[in-house]
Amino acid sequence: METNRFFPEIHGNFGFGCMRLPMNGEEVDLEHFTRMTDAFIEAGFNYFDTAHGYIGGRSEKALKVCLTSRYERDKYLLTNKLSSYFFNSTEEIRPLFLSQLEACGVDCFDFYLMHAQDKRSYEKYTRLKAYETAYKFKEEGLIRHFGLSFHDKAEVLDTILTEHPEIEIVQIQFNYADYEDASVDSRRVYEVCEKHNKPVIVMEPVKGGSLVKLPEEAQKVFDELGGGSSASYAIRFAASFPNIAMVLSGMSNMEQMEDNISFMRDFKPLDENEWEAVRRVCGIFRSMDRIPCTACRYCVLDNDCPKDILIPDIFAAYNAFKTFGSRTGHFYYNSVLTVGHGKASECVRCGKCERICPQHLNIRELLPLMAETFEKKD
Secondary structure (H helix, E strand, O other), X not given: OOEOOOOOOOEOOEEEEOOXXXXXXXXXXXXXXXXXXXXXXXXXXXXXXXXXXXXHHHHHHHHHHHHHOOOOHHHOEEEEEEOHHHOOOXXXXXXXXXXXXXXXXXXXXXXXXXXXXXXXXXXXHHHOOHHHHHHHHHHOOOEEEEEEEEOOOHHHHHHHHHHOOOOOEEEEEOOOOOOOOOOOOHHHHHHHHHXXXXXXXXEOOOHHHOOOOOOHHHHHHHHOOOOOOHHHHHHXXXXXXXXXXXXXXXXXXXXXXXXXXXXXXXXXXXXXXXXXXXXXXHHHHHHOOOOOOOOOOOOOHHHOOOOOEOHHHHXXXXXXXXXXXXXXXXXXXXXXXXXXXXXXXXXXXXXXXXXXXXXXXXXXXXXXXXXXXXXXXX
16 A cells, blocks of 8 residues: 555545444444444554534544544544534634544544635634634644645635645545536635645545446446446546545445445556546536536626626536435535525526526526525425
8 A cells, every 4th residue: 555645644545434434223333333443444544534523423432432442543543623513712612622532532633624614614713713723732732734624615715725824634525526516616626725735635525425326327337347336436536636635435334345445455546448437427417417507607707696696506506416316505505605695586587697698598597496496494
C-alpha cells in the first residue's frame, strides 16, 4: 500500500466513514462493527471519520467500544467535527470538544473539521469565533490537523479559505454524478481546493448509495467492462483526481467492506475505457433529466431575476432527485440554494428568465413544480 502523499500517517487513500454503521434496531450492531473495524485495519487502512451527531451520538460511542479501546493509538487515525447545532456561544465550544474526546475514548483527534460549512453556518462560526477557538486545540496538542467539511458553492469556499489559510484539508461531496451538477458544484469546489493548495477528502463518493443501485441501462455500461462493482467505479473515480488525499466510504455491512477493500487496497486509477464508461453513464443520467436546462445561467446573470431565484441550480437539484430518488436535492434546495436567495414559490412570473432562456423553457410553469417538490412539509 502506497504512503499517502499529503499526510504520511494516513495508510493509503481510503477511509471508513462512520455515519452509516451496521444497526440492530436503533442501536449500532457492535459485534458486526467490530468485525468490520478489524477487517479494515487488517487490510492496512487506518483512517476513521465520525461526528458528534452521527447516529444520534452512537457513532462516537461505538468507535470507543470497537476501535479505540481495542487498538493501540498508533494503529488508527480518528477524525471528528465541530457541528453548529451543538453550540450557540463561544464558551460552549470547549466543553463540547472535550465531551467528544471522552465519547471517543481518545486524548486527541488526528483531524478536526469545521462541520458542514455553508454561507449561513460560516457566518455563525465567524460570529462565535469558532475557527479561532478550535484552532487553539491544535496549539494545545489536542488535534493534529485542522480542516473543514463543506456543502455550498465554490465562491463561498474560496472566501473561507482566503480568510482562513490555516485550514489544512477540505472535505467535499464529490462523485461522477455531481461533478458537473450545478447545485452541488463539485468540480468548481474541487478546483477552489486546488487553487488554495488544499488536499481533499471525499465524502459521498457513491452519492448515498445512489451510484450502487443504478438504472438498468447505466448498469449495463459497467457490466460490459467485465469486472468490478458499480461502487468500485464510483469510488475509484473520486480517488483518481490528483488533489484527493482520501476517499471515505460509509459502509454498513461486511459485504460492502470486503468489496471496497478489494479495489482500494491496491488502488489503480480509472483507465481510459473506464473513464469512457463513466462518461456514458453520466450521459444516461442526463437523458433522464426532466428539465433540459444546460445551466448556461443567462437567467440569473447580473441578478436579472427580481427575486434572485437560483433557477438553474434548483432545476439541477430537481433532476438529481428524479434521477436518483434520494433526498440530496431537498438538502441543497433548503440549506444552500434558498439561503440568501429566493424560493421557487416566490416567483412573481415577470417572464424575464423565459425571454432570455436559449432552451426556451417554460420556467414560470416549472417553478411551481419545484416549490411543490422541495417546499412541501413531510
